[in-house]
Amino acid sequence: MTDTPTPPVAEDSVVRFLRGTRLQHDRVRDQWVIQAPERAFIADPIAAEILRLVDGTRPVAAIIDILAERFAAPRPVIAHDVLEMIASLAQRQVLTA
Amino acid sequence: MTNAPVLPPMSLLAELTHRCPLQCPYCSNPLALDGRENELATEDWLRVLDQAAELGVLQVHFSGGEPMARRDLPQLVRHAASLGLYSNLITSGVLLTEATLAQLAEAGLDHVQLSFQDVDTAPAETMGGMPGAQAKKLAAARLIVAEGTPLTTNFVIHRGNVSRIGRMLDLAVELGARRAEIAHTQYYGWGLVNRAALMPSRAQLEEATRAVEEARTRLAGKLAIDYVTPDYYADQPKPCMGGWGRRFVNVSPIGHVLPCHAAETIKSVPIPDVRTDSLAAIWADAPLFRLFRGTDWMPEPCRGCDLREQDWGGCRCQALALLGDAAATDPVCTRSPDHARISKILADLPETPPPLVYRRYGNAPG
Numbered sequence: 001m002t003d004t005p006t007p008p009v010a011e012d013s014v015v016r017f018l019r020g021t022r023l024q025h026d027r028v029r030d031q032w033v034i035q036a037p038e039r040a041f042i043a044d045p046i047a048a049e050i051l052r053l054v055d056g057t058r059p060v061a062a063i064i065d066i067l068a069e070r071f072a073a074p075r076p077v078i079a080h081d082v083l084e085m086i087a088s089l090a091q092r093q094v095l096t097a
Numbered sequence: 098m099t100n101a102p103v104l105p106p107m108s109l110l111a112e113l114t115h116r117c118p119l120q121c122p123y124c125s126n127p128l129a130l131d132g133r134e135n136e137l138a139t140e141d142w143l144r145v146l147d148q149a150a151e152l153g154v155l156q157v158h159f160s161g162g163e164p165m166a167r168r169d170l171p172q173l174v175r176h177a178a179s180l181g182l183y184s185n186l187i188t189s190g191v192l193l194t195e196a197t198l199a200q201l202a203e204a205g206l207d208h209v210q211l212s213f214q215d216v217d218t219a220p221a222e223t224m225g226g227m228p229g230a231q232a233k234k235l236a237a238a239r240l241i242v243a244e245g246t247p248l249t250t251n252f253v254i255h256r257g258n259v260s261r262i263g264r265m266l267d268l269a270v271e272l273g274a275r276r277a278e279i280a281h282t283q284y285y286g287w288g289l290v291n292r293a294a295l296m297p298s299r300a301q302l303e304e305a306t307r308a309v310e311e312a313r314t315r316l317a318g319k320l321a322i323d324y325v326t327p328d329y330y331a332d333q334p335k336p337c338m339g340g341w342g343r344r345f346v347n348v349s350p351i352g353h354v355l356p357c358h359a360a361e362t363i364k365s366v367p368i369p370d371v372r373t374d375s376l377a378a379i380w381a382d383a384p385l386f387r388l389f390r391g392t393d394w395m396p397e398p399c400r401g402c403d404l405r406e407q408d409w410g411g412c413r414c415q416a417l418a419l420l421g422d423a424a425a426t427d428p429v430c431t432r433s434p435d436h437a438r439i440s441k442i443l444a445d446l447p448e449t450p451p452p453l454v455y456r457r458y459g460n461a462p463g
Binding site for chain 2: 018019020021022024026028029033035037038039040093
């Protein structure tokens with residue numbers, strides 16, 4: 001199998017959604033959801049901000065830069081949150097490096 | 098009836114057909130199987146998918162019977178994908194070929210759940226009733242993984258295969274599955290008919306649970322394992338379907354709209370039908386869906402129970418099947434006044450299993 005979840009993620013990693021997994025706007029409930037095999041779970045607003053920037057080409061560092069600027073927040077704080085969220089989503093077989 | 102607003106369903110179970118090359122004696126289909134001549138037409142299913150997406154459904158599970166027995170499956174998958182619905186194919190795999198898989202993948206299929214009856218060929222084919230099925234399933238799994246579609250392998254557990262759970266999970270990893278379900282038989286319909294032949298002992302259940310826990314450690318990071326226990330051995334009932342008319346809507350091959358697979362056994366209200374009403378109207382207003390939605394229908398001890406919004410009173414079809422009253426507390430619950438029935442069923446399980454009653458047209462008892 002080539003599409004294996006790989007947990008360790010660094011700032012220079014490029015992450016993408018595993019096949020069969022995607023972020024989707026749930027129009028009826030006006031929320032973002034992560035669609036995955038046999039379950040859909042709600043992406044909280046922070047997860048949704050991060051996942052909307054996951055395009056399979058952008059390195060994690062670039063996602064951090066964009067969010068630090070967008071929220072006018074210290075980069076180390078954003079970096080911590082983003083890396084933690086991505087590691088958690090990799091472990092849940094949503095993202096892969 | 099509760100006055101809380103009715104939330105839309107998350108998932109549609111589209112039971113496209115009851116036709117299936119296998120005859121598993123624990124099949125979740127009803128005893129009264131629908132014939133091909135009465136199945137919904139393609140345009141009916143396209144309309145159901147439109148209405149489901151409009152209503153707020155996020156995922157559609159194409160199931161059966163064997164859903165690949167319907168030639169219009171790729172067309173339905175393509176339509177689901179165009180509506181943003183996540184599509185899951187629940188299949189036995191015996192009709193899957195490289196060509197049919199390619200069609201489905203191209204149509205936008207998101208995920209496949211492939212059933213296995215066992216890890217070893219002889220007991221697998223005894224249970225499925227189809228010689229040659231195991232090789233076809235193994236080939237199907239390899240095709241799916243090679244194509245890149247995410248795969249979940251499903252193993253139904255009973256007294257005859259409990260001891261092989263560890264090897265089933267090893268097989269799942271070897272095949273390249275991302276997830277595996279170890280699901281004990283649910284005792285409705287055909288499973289209930291075959292209960293004495295299938296129900297494990299308490300010691301076997303404990304063995305099964307240990308095997309799953311051991312595999313979760315051994316295979317961590319390689320395989321996610323979902324484990325479904327047989328609720329006869331639980332202290333509390335399962336939250337059947339996540340609550341009646343709360344998360345799931347099930348459409349049968351002939352267009353009956355149901356809160357769960359087994360709900361046609363409830364005869365006190367009319368069965369709603371997608372050929373005559375819209376999914377939205379049925380979900381909100383059909384008496385069958387309103388019957389056990391929320392908590393206001395509950396008798397004691399459910400009504401005053403702290404867990405009433407966790408287990409939603411358990412399973413209505415189980416209460417009906419075992420007690421003759423769909424509105425009774427699920428007898429699986431230790432707080433049910435009828436819980437002794439469950440203890441007696443378990444105490445009376447025979448040493449030697451009776452012959453299996455295979456799931457096929459015209460084979461239901463009574």
